[in-house]
Amino acid sequence: MKSVHLIKRAIGSLSQAPPSAVEVTKVQDVLNEVEFRLWSEMQYRDQRHSIAVLVRFDRFAPTALQSERAAALLHDVGKNVSGLGFIARVVATLVGPRGHRFANYHNHETLGAELLSVISDPRTVELVRGVANDEVSRLLRAADDI
Numbered sequence: 001m002k003s004v005h006l007i008k009r010a011i012g013s014l015s016q017a018p019p020s021a022v023e024v025t026k027v028q029d030v031l032n033e034v035e036f037r038l039w040s041e042m043q044y045r046d047q048r049h050s051i052a053v054l055v056r057f058d059r060f061a062p063t064a065l066q067s068e069r070a071a072a073l074l075h076d077v078g079k080n081v082s083g084l085g086f087i088a089r090v091v092a093t094l095v096g097p098r099g100h101r102f103a104n105y106h107n108h109e110t111l112g113a114e115l116l117s118v119i120s121d122p123r124t125v126e127l128v129r130g131v132a133n134d135e136v137s138r139l140l141r142a143a144d145d146i
Contacts, residue, residue: 016044016045016086018044018047019047019048023048026054027039027047027054027073030054030066030069030070030073031073031074032119034119035070035119035120038077038080038115038116038119039073039074039077041080043079043080043085046076046079049076050072050073050074050076051073053072053073053075053140053144054069056146057072057140057143058072060139060142060143061135061136064136065123067120067121067122067123068123068124068127068136068140070120070121070124071124071127071128071140072140072143072144074116074120075109075112075127075140075144076108076112077108077112077116077128078104078107078108078109078111078112078114078115078128079105079112081104081108082101082105082108084101084102084105088101089105092106109128109129109130110129112128112129113125113126113128113129116128
């Protein structure tokens, strides 16, 4: 199942088109100003992926808190730290956390949680870190794994 998710994600990542203005407005409605600036620094492919995760998460968890919805949008924000482009990300996925940048890519949940720790609700940080083990965290992972 993980390999199917990775293949779908790679195919979806081929385009570097930005999200639509309507999609960006939806993101702005969920995130605080500082979170939105951080989200805006993500690669367009990651922005589009995060919006798709939010749409699925909203279907799976229609009563989710805004902080939980923010986690859906920010769950991959730590990937910015690695500075890897599309091809390097594919290689990092295949070879593992070899070297500093590949290690950062593989450690994106912790890095993202650190980035968010001073700007986000603790619930957002907990979900991005990937340590929560409750129904909402399972639904968020399910929304990301499709």
